[in-house]
Amino acid sequence: MENYVGKTLIDAMKNASKATGLSLETVRGIAHVIAEKKTLLSSQVIIGLFSERDVYAYACTYLDKVLALLRVRASYKLDYDSSNQVIKIIIETDRGSQVIGRNGENLKAINTLVRSAIFNRYGGDYRILLDCDGYKDIKYQKIISMAKRAAEDVLASHLPTVLPPMPADERMVIHRALSGLRDLEVSSTGDGKHRHIVIRYCPGSLVRSDYDRAKPKA
Numbered sequence: 714m715e716n717y718v719g720k721t722l723i724d725a726m727k728n729a730s731k732a733t734g735l736s737l738e739t740v741r742g743i744a745h746v747i748a749e750k751k752t753l754l755s756s757q758v759i760i761g762l763f764s765e766r767d768v769y770a771y772a773c774t775y776l777d778k779v780l781a782l783l784r785v786r787a788s789y790k791l792d793y794d795s796s797n798q799v800i801k802i803i804i805e806t807d808r809g810s811q812v813i814g815r816n817g818e819n820l821k822a823i824n825t826l827v828r829s830a831i832f833n834r835y836g837g838d839y840r841i842l843l844d845c846d847g848y849k850d851i852k853y854q855k856i857i858s859m860a861k862r863a864a865e866d867v868l869a870s871h872l873p874t875v876l877p878p879m880p881a882d883e884r885m886v887i888h889r890a891l892s893g894l895r896d897l898e899v900s901s902t903g904d905g906k907h908r909h910i911v912i913r914y915c916p917g918s919l920v921r922s923d924y925d926r927a928k929p930k931a
Contacts, residue, residue, distance in 0.1 A: 721758060
């Protein structure tokens with residue numbers, strides 16, 4: 714993947730357009746910021762030209778290498794959420810329990826490796842989510858039920874409830890599941906693996922569908 718540099722984002726896109734022969738409009742649709750560097754005297758924006766399909770292909774190649782260490786062969790399916798730029802990769806294998814691991818720890822570790830590889834190559838515009846044998850979907854249903862019960866308790870008692878620490882995708886699922894409920898505030902707090910959701914009674918409030926009002930931290 715070639716990178717293109719400019720003082721500003723539009724400068725970098727113009728340089729990419731000139732180098733590739735693509736129209737500026739085409740470049741605009743596939744340009745992603747890899748890095749931004751600013752000093753007191755200068756600024757620099759580095760972009761790459763790629764789509765979710767390029768990221769997916771690279772992720773699958775990297776996954777093959779990781780799973781080979783476990784002596785696991787697998788095929789993959791893409792489920793892309795364009796609204797949040799989440800690339801969900803469904804791992805299909807006859808050794809799913811080995812890929813998932815106890816309490817999903819193997820799947821989580823593999824996800825972290827792939828996400829880091831994607832970040833290093835393509836920047837932070839895309840998020841990677843791995844699933845195997847429907848493990849994530851089953852877990853989502855469990856945490857949604859837990860969150861809805863917690864929300865009912867908060868509405869009844871007016872006392873806040875703190876949910877266990879969860880990764881970003883699980884917090885997002887909870888936020889979406891509670892979206893539209895009235896008299897509640899749902900927010901994330903904490904850093905890294907300790908980041909968790911707090912549900913509070915807040916008369917007149919409406920739980921919004923946008924998650925954390927920013928990109929998740931972890």
